[in-house]
Amino acid sequence: MEEMSKKDRMKIPRQKMPEQDSFERSSNFDEVNLGFTEELARMEALRCIQCPKPSCTTGCPVGVKIRDFIELVSKGDYLAAAAKIKEDNALPAVCGRVCPQEEQCESVCILGKKGESVGIGRLERFVADYERNTSGIRTPEVKAKTGKKVAIVGSGPAGLSCAGDLIQMGHDVTVFEALHEIGGVLVYGIPQFRLPKEIVKAEVEALTKLGVDFQTNSIIGFTDTVDELFSNGYDAVFIAVGAGLPYFLNIPGENLNGVYSSNEFLTRVNLMKAYKFPEYDTPVFNCKDKNVAVFGGGNTAMDAVRTAKRLGAKKAYIIYRRSEVELPARKEEVHHAKQEGVEFLVLENPIEFIGENGWLKQVKLQKMELGEPDASGRRRPVAVEGSEHLMDIDMAVVAIGNGSNPIIQKTTPDIEYNKRGNIVADDITMKTSKKGVFAGGDIVTGGATVILAMGAGRKAAKAIDSYLSNKEIW
Amino acid sequence: MYKIKHAEFLAPNIKKFIIEAPKIAQKRRAGQFVIIRVKDGGERIPLTIADSSLEDNTITIIVQGVGKTTKELNSLSSGDFIQDVVGPLGKPSHIEHFGTAVSIGGGVGTAIAYPIAVALKQAGNHTISIVGGRSKEFVILEDELKKVCDEVYPTTDDGSYGFHGFVTQKLKELIDSGTKVDFVLAIGPIPMMKAVAETTRPYGIKTVVSLNPIMVDGTGMCGGCRATVDNKTVFVCVDGPEFDAHKVDFSLLEQRNRTYRTDEQLALEKHECRMNNLH
Ligand SMILES: Cc1cc2nc3c(=O)[nH]c(=O)nc-3n(C[C@H](O)[C@H](O)[C@H](O)COP(=O)(O)OP(=O)(O)OC[C@H]3O[C@@H](n4cnc5c(N)ncnc54)[C@H](O)[C@@H]3O)c2cc1C
Ligand SMILES: Cc1cc2nc3c(=O)[nH]c(=O)nc-3n(C[C@H](O)[C@H](O)[C@H](O)COP(=O)(O)OP(=O)(O)OC[C@H]3O[C@@H](n4cnc5c(N)ncnc54)[C@H](O)[C@@H]3O)c2cc1C
Ligand code: SF4
Ligand code: SF4
Ligand code: FES
Numbered sequence: 001m002e003e004m005s006k007k008d009r010m011k012i013p014r015q016k017m018p019e020q021d022s023f024e025r026s027s028n029f030d031e032v033n034l035g036f037t038e039e040l041a042r043m044e045a046l047r048c049i050q051c052p053k054p055s056c057t058t059g060c061p062v063g064v065k066i067r068d069f070i071e072l073v074s075k076g077d078y079l080a081a082a083a084k085i086k087e088d089n090a091l092p093a094v095c096g097r098v099c100p101q102e103e104q105c106e107s108v109c110i111l112g113k114k115g116e117s118v119g120i121g122r123l124e125r126f127v128a129d130y131e132r133n134t135s136g137i138r139t140p141e142v143k144a145k146t147g148k149k150v151a152i153v154g155s156g157p158a159g160l161s162c163a164g165d166l167i168q169m170g171h172d173v174t175v176f177e178a179l180h181e182i183g184g185v186l187v188y189g190i191p192q193f194r195l196p197k198e199i200v201k202a203e204v205e206a207l208t209k210l211g212v213d214f215q216t217n218s219i220i221g222f223t224d225t226v227d228e229l230f231s232n233g234y235d236a237v238f239i240a241v242g243a244g245l246p247y248f249l250n251i252p253g254e255n256l257n258g259v260y261s262s263n264e265f266l267t268r269v270n271l272m273k274a275y276k277f278p279e280y281d282t283p284v285f286n287c288k289d290k291n292v293a294v295f296g297g298g299n300t301a302m303d304a305v306r307t308a309k310r311l312g313a314k315k316a317y318i319i320y321r322r323s324e325v326e327l328p329a330r331k332e333e334v335h336h337a338k339q340e341g342v343e344f345l346v347l348e349n350p351i352e353f354i355g356e357n358g359w360l361k362q363v364k365l366q367k368m369e370l371g372e373p374d375a376s377g378r379r380r381p382v383a384v385e386g387s388e389h390l391m392d393i394d395m396a397v398v399a400i401g402n403g404s405n406p407i408i409q410k411t412t413p414d415i416e417y418n419k420r421g422n423i424v425a426d427d428i429t430m431k432t433s434k435k436g437v438f439a440g441g442d443i444v445t446g447g448a449t450v451i452l453a454m455g456a457g458r459k460a461a462k463a464i465d466s467y468l469s470n471k472e473i474w
Numbered sequence: 475m476y477k478i479k480h481a482e483f484l485a486p487n488i489k490k491f492i493i494e495a496p497k498i499a500q501k502r503r504a505g506q507f508v509i510i511r512v513k514d515g516g517e518r519i520p521l522t523i524a525d526s527s528l529e530d531n532t533i534t535i536i537v538q539g540v541g542k543t544t545k546e547l548n549s550l551s552s553g554d555f556i557q558d559v560v561g562p563l564g565k566p567s568h569i570e571h572f573g574t575a576v577s578i579g580g581g582v583g584t585a586i587a588y589p590i591a592v593a594l595k596q597a598g599n600h601t602i603s604i605v606g607g608r609s610k611e612f613v614i615l616e617d618e619l620k621k622v623c624d625e626v627y628p629t630t631d632d633g634s635y636g637f638h639g640f641v642t643q644k645l646k647e648l649i650d651s652g653t654k655v656d657f658v659l660a661i662g663p664i665p666m667m668k669a670v671a672e673t674t675r676p677y678g679i680k681t682v683v684s685l686n687p688i689m690v691d692g693t694g695m696c697g698g699c700r701a702t703v704d705n706k707t708v709f710v711c712v713d714g715p716e717f718d719a720h721k722v723d724f725s726l727l728e729q730r731n732r733t734y735r736t737d738e739q740l741a742l743e744k745h746e747c748r749m750n751n752l753h
Contacts, residue, residue: 178691180511180558180560217558217560219561219563219693222501223561223562224497246695248707254707255707255726260698263696263697264690264698267690267696268690273515278741280515281515281517282517282690283734283737285733286736286737405695406694407712
């Protein structure tokens with residue numbers, strides 16, 4: 001592409017992400033976004049004005065060198081761009097797809113002040129896909145073996161990124177995963193239509209090639225305890241078990257058939273592939289021509305409701321107790337859900353599930369209004385007296401968040417936990433109160449984001465490396 | 475992959491498997507279970523660890539073929555492999571010296587009760603076993619139980635063997651004939667567990683049952699296995715599987731286990747159709 005002046009470049013409109021037609025996609029599980037072509041990517045990259053002091057990077061939790069990788073894209077050197085991103089982000093194909101960019105990097109891009117910010121996430125995704133589809137994920141140099149062994153507990157983004165760094169530093173790494181597949185929420189929670197499982201698989205294969213040993217079906221606490229990992233010869237342990245305890249609403253009727261936690265619903269569909277039942281053995285509630293209500297307003301709720309739609313639901317509702325502006329889900333997910341025909345009922349709160357012969361038939365809702373801001377700064381929803389009303393539904397998914405799974409806490413009581421059961425870890429080193437044990441990701445922060453979990457994994461890797469070379473950590 | 479070292483039918487449709495699983499063999503205690511996936515694409519199903527051997531690094535499971543997955547599992551033989559086996563899961567049984575302990579197994583429930591009966595005996599209890607079955611061929615593990623228990627009473631619904639009648643009738647007979655029963659453990663079909671709970675309730679005998687809800691992960695992550703005990707919601711896979719029989723809401727358990735009835739039927743028909751085509 002010939003040189004363009006800065007002024008001309010600023011005239012280029014933000015390039016649209018090609019996507020599957022909304023009608024067609026609402027009945028299949030293929031990825032919604034189709035990704036940039038090379039032309040679109042270079043056009044979008046040209047929009048970046050290469051700020052001398054790029055603000056975008058300050059918005060990225062791990063400080064990806066956004067300006068530099070975008071420059072490489074505009075020159076067509078996509079592989080170098082991929083390498084540049086990977087200096088800070090181990091999972092760009094994932095983050096390019098699922099980061100809440102409009103609140104992070106893109107929210108502070110200078111172009112956003114007057115018009116539309118650069119499509120950083122879309123470019124990140126393009127670059128990572130390009131690398132994977134052309135040369136394969138490149139396997140970096142691995143340092144000479146140190147003879148030290150690290151156990152990583154949990155194979156979500158925190159565990160995977162920590163494993164990737166430690167293996168390159170020359171340590172032996174074993175990842176223990178409770179489920180039969182590797183990837184954490186990336187495989188059991190986030191659906192295929194948003195994050196194809198093949199992408200996670202490719203990352204895992206690349207790590208296997210580097211020498212990471214993956215042990216599935218291993219629940220630390222039960223199969224081996226953290227202390228036993230040390231007696232089995234591991235020199236350090238990184239705990240990255242995520243936030244895996246579903247919250248329920250604690251209202252009458254919640255144990256009726258047809259009421260699911262989002263974890264169960266999404267696990268059945270994603271991990272166990274219930275959307276292909278009976279080709280795959282695991283069933284899930286048959287949503288065909290049924291009315292489905294999902295309670296909550298985050299990414300998980302959007303994933304659940306869009307999944308129900310794809311399983312054939314006649315009506316699929318999001319029921320949320322605050323107003324639409326407070327919806328915590330990514331804007332893109334809300335937008336996509338609406339395009340697919342999901343209906344949003346806001347300022348409504350469920351107070352009872354009503355059934356017939358054990359099956360869910362109705363939900364009793366109460367209208368809410370917004371009162372004073374609460375501790376989170378959002379206006380607190382208050383119930384409107386006498387506003388109870390009934391709504392017919394056949395299936396409900398409760399997607400109001402996750403607490404921390406107590407297995408590690410019960411079996412390793414000598415680590416410090418906070419009141420909510422999260423592990424207390426140092427911000428910089430991720431060390432816990434127990435010598436040799438580090439922790440990061442959702443188990444420390446509570447349910448957060450992929451990029452934060454990934455960042456925590458890398459911080460831990462750095463500190464574990466220091467610890468293993470006898471530097472003072474504790 | 476987990477190797478099946480030995481497999482044999484104990485009764486029509488009930489098969490015993492000895493599987494190589496060194497870690498689980500070392501760790502497991504009475505009352506705990508594993509979750510298995512027979513093959514890729516298969517369902518995760520919970521099965522109790524009936525026994526284990528430290529010398530051979532194996533665990534024993536005893537499986538009744540009731541649906542697609544259990545029937546598929548029961549078609550495997552020694553030398554075959556199981557895709558996934560994870561455990562040990564659930565809380566171990568609470569074992570103490572109660573005095574006289576009666577362990578009741580109905581059908582394949584006997585397999586689940588067996589390791590607990592062994593542990594009760596080891597804790598110094600006078601241990602009585604009641605082994606129920608529809609007819610003679612469904613009474614399982616009688617010889618094994620005889621080796622560890624002080625008294626063993628087989629019962630059959632049709633009177634083809636042992637005591638003629640339900641396990642609850644035998645239990646009541648024992649109590650009324652003056653046996654001082656301090657503890658009852660009952661494992662089997664839900665109606666049987668419910669009936670045992672009602673039998674012991676008037677006598678105030680501590681009674682424990684092992685619940686069998688539908689599970690997915692077995693680690694407390696999905697909440698699919700929830701049940702109501704003492705008017706509170708519990709996750710059976712991590713809070714149980716054993717609970718105070720007098721506080722369990724059995725109807726809810728029965729209701730929730732019906733969730734996938736039609737789908738299960740479909741999966742089974744498809745499976746059997748495929749099996750028949752092979753012959
Ligand atoms: C449905 C859904 C949608 C989401 N969408 C987004 C999104 O769009 N963008 C975004 O940034 N974030 C999103 N998130 C949040 C994000 O996925 C998480 O913050 C992130 O995955 C946390 O990573 P982690 O490595 O800490 O843990 P996880 O990904 O939760 O992985 C933990 C792993 O540890 C395993 N484990 C647990 N206990 C044990 C044990 N005792 N022994 C061995 N293994 C164990 C678990 O099985 C699991 O595989 C979403 C979350 C959900 C549930
Ligand atoms: C903690 C625990 C321990 C268990 N231990 C054993 C054991 O040692 N041996 C054994 O044979 N079985 C055991 N079970 C039951 C076993 O898990 C089920 O029989 C199995 O999941 C059925 O799977 P399927 O695909 O073959 O049948 P499906 O097609 O799923 O079901 C067929 C029939 O069985 C019923 N069913 C479904 N799931 C269960 C369930 N979890 N429990 C009982 N009935 C169910 C259905 O309602 C249906 O009527 C245990 C269950 C639990 C929860
Ligand atoms: S990792 Fe996420 S926040 Fe950082 S640059 Fe990439 S998309 Fe933006
Ligand atoms: S702030 Fe925006 S325009 Fe500036 S370097 Fe970053 S992406 Fe480019
Ligand atoms: S089986 Fe998922 S929580 Fe018990």
